[in-house]
Amino acid sequence: MLKASRRRFLQSAGGVAAAAAGFAVYRFICSGGAVVFNPQLEALIAEGNFSADLGEKVLQDQAPRSGATFDALHAEVMNGLSERGADLRVEIGKKVERDFAEGRTCRVDGWQLSATECHLAALAFLFQEGGGHIEAPAAGSDSPISGLPEKPIAELENWGPRFGTVGEGFNVQPSGDSALWFLFSEMDQQPYEIYFGGRPLRTSVVGGRNLITATVTKGQMRRLASKPDEIPVHLVNSVQGSKQLLGHFSVRSKGVEPRRGGLEQGDPQGTP
Amino acid sequence: MILSNVGPNWPRLSYDVAIYGGGPAGISLALALSGAGLRIGLFEAGGLDPQTVGPDHPYRGENLGRPYDLASTRLRYLGGTSNHWGGWCRPLDALDFSIRPHIPLSGWPLGREALNPYLEAALEVCEVPSGGLGLAAFEHDFGYQGFIHHAHPALQVKNFLFSPPTRFGMRYRQDLEDAKDIECFLDATLVRLTTTEGAVDQASLMSSDGVRLQVSADFHVLAMGAVENARTLLHSEIANSSDFVGRCFSDHLGRTVGKALLRFENRYFQHAVRNGDRQVRALPHLSLTKQTLQEFELPNLGIVMPRISSMSLNVYGQGVKRQLDSLLQSNTQYCWVTARIENTPNPDSRITLTNESDGYGVPRVALNWRVNAFDVESLRRLCAVLGPLVGQAGGRMNIDYQVAEGAHPPGSHQAHQMGTTRMSAEADSGVVNADLRCHDLANLYVAGSSVFPTFGFANPTLTIVALSLRLAEHLRRLAGVADA
C-alpha cells in the first residue's frame, strides 16, 4: 500500500470503522502518521494472507474484554520479530509455534489458534473495514465451490432479499450486517452453507429445520457488491460436495428501481 | 464332534474340562486344549444360525444407567459375537497393565510381557496379517514419515491391524467337528453352577425345549461374554466374596471431539500398507507417549482422523485454513478428530439380577452402566492438551465446545463389554486371579473380557483369545498333560 493510502486508511479506521463496527471499547489510535506499520506485514495483509472474516469474529469475541487497539495489535504481532531483513512470514510461523508451546492461545468458533494468528486476522479485518486496498479474491475460478457438481439439494420455496444497491446494505441487522433468508419445503440435517458470489456466508438454520439465514458482513458487501452485478447464490452440501444454484442477487446502481415480481419472486426486501 | 442338541440320552456328562460358551473365548480355549488327551465338553446356548431377538430373548434386560443395547450387542449362536465383529485388533499396551496412581483400581496382576507369546499366537487364531512382523507390527512405522506424530516428541503412533474378520463359528466349525476329544453341544444353556467344599461339583444346563443336563468336570470354564459370565455367577450365588461380581462393567468410549487442519500426510484411517512385499491393512492412531499421558494424568487413547472435504469448513474455518496455508505455504487437509479413550473402572457400574426370569428360569440382568467423572473430564483435558500440541506441530484443531467444557458426556458404547469378573492379585479386590481361576473356588475359571481389570482403548478380542490360549496352557499343566 502506498504511504498516502495507508495514512488514509489509518485516519478512516480511527473514526468511521470504529463507529460502524459498533465496537464500543475498541479504539483505533492514529498518531498522525507516527504509527510505524511494518511494510512486510502490510504486504502480507494486503495480499489477503489473513482472514478478515476470522478477524471480525476475533474482535467480536475478544476485543470487548481486551480493549485491544490497532496499535496494540500491530505491536503484539511484531513483538519479538525483526523489523527488517528477515522473511517475516517465516518469523511469524515460528512465533505462532512459540505461542502454542507457551500457552498463548485463543479460541475462535472452536478453533484453537495462537494469539499471533488472532491478532493477524483482527488486523486484516480492520484493514478491510478501514478501506484498505486489499484485493478481494474474485468469485469464479478460485472460488472453493467452482469445481463442485450442480445437483438438486433441497426444494426452495422462497428467498429474499433479491436485490441491493451498490454501497448499501440490505435487510440490515442490528449488527450492521445484511441478512438473506431462504425457505425450503424440506431439508434434512446435513451441514448446509449458503455461498454468495462463490464465497461462504455465515449460515444458520433457524425456526425449525427448513428456514436458513445467511449473513453478509459489511466487509463482504464491500468486496462482493461494489459494482452493479448479478451475484450467484448457492446452497452447498459440504458433506456430499454438491451445490445448487438458488438464484442471483442483483446489485443495482443507486436510483435504479428493481422490477417487481409476483409472489414467487419473494418479498425483495423483507424477512419471511 | 458337534452335537446339535442335548438329547434325553445324556442326562449326565463328565469331562476333564467343561467350557460354557462357544464364542472366540470358548472356541479358542477348546481347540488349544485339544490333542492333549483331555476330554473337553463345549456347551453353546445357541445353534449354528442366528436367533431372532424377540421380547423373550434371554439377552434382554433392564437399563438402569446410561442407555445400553444389551440384546443387539451380543449374538447367541456358535461363534458368539464374532459373527458380527469388525475384526479390529490391537493388544493392550504395557501401560494398560500397570498401576497408575491417577486411575483407581488400575493394574493387572500380570504384565504385558507375560501375554506376549499368547498374543503372537492369537494373531494366527484371529487370522490377522501383520506383514511378517508379528506383534511388532502394532508399533511399526509403515512409511509414516510425513505424519504429524513425527513432528512433536509427545506424539506417537499406535496401529490397529485387521482380522478378515474371523467368524469363529464358521471358521473353526470343521476343526470342532474333527476333534475327537471335543464334544460340542449346541442348544445347551448353562443355567446354574452348584458347589461343594470350595469347588464346582455340577453344572445344570437346559435346552430350548426343556431337556435338562448335568455336567461334572475337573475344571469348569465360563466363556459366555462379560454379561452372561457375571449373570451366571450371581444367579449361582458363588465366587462373590469380594462383592465384585457384576461390578466395574465397562465399554469403550469413542467420540468425535473435533476437527483439524493438517499440513501433514494424513492417513490416520484404515488403509493398505506394506512391509517389504507383504501388504497389510492398518489403521494408525495418533496417540500420546506414555510420559505425556502420565504427565497430564490422561487415560490411554488413540485418535483417528478421517479426511473430509474442506468444503465442510464454515466461513471461519475457511479463514483459519487460508491463514494456515499462507503461513505454512502449503495446502492443509481437513479431517475429523475421533478419539477412542480408555475408560476407567467404576465399581458402581454394574450388573445385577432382576426379579423377572427368562425361559430357562435365569433372572434377567439389570445393567447400571456408569462412567466415571474422570473419564468425562479426561476428554476435556485431552482437548486442552492436544490443541496446542497439534498447533505446535503445524496443524490446527477445532474442539467441540461442549466436549471441551466437559459438559458433554462421552459418546456411545462400542459393544465391548468388559470388567464384570475382574482379575486381581488379592481375593478382596477381584473375582479371578492371574490364572483366571475364581479366588473362591478351586476349579472354576473365567475366560473373556469380563476378567479385564483395566481396559485400555484397544478392542478386546485379540486379548480375549490370548488369555484363552494362556488358560489352555495352564489347564494342561494342571492336568499333567502340559507336554502333550
Ligand SMILES: Cc1cc2nc3c(=O)[nH]c(=O)nc-3n(C[C@H](O)[C@H](O)[C@H](O)COP(=O)(O)OP(=O)(O)OC[C@H]3O[C@@H](n4cnc5c(N)ncnc54)[C@H](O)[C@@H]3O)c2cc1C
Ligand atoms: C457390532 C460389533 C462389532 C465388534 N467389533 C469388534 C472389533 O472390531 N474388534 C474386537 O476386538 N471386538 C469387537 N467386538 C467385540 C467382540 O465381538 C467380542 O469381544 C467377542 O465376541 C467376545 O468373545 P467371547 O467369546 O468372550 O463372547 P461372545 O462372542 O459373546 O460369545 C459368548 C458365547 O456364549 C454363548 N452363551 C451365552 N450364554 C450362554 C449360556 N448360558 N450357556 C452356554 N452358552 C452361552 C453365546 O451364545 C456365545 O456364543 C464387536 C462387537 C460387536 C457387537
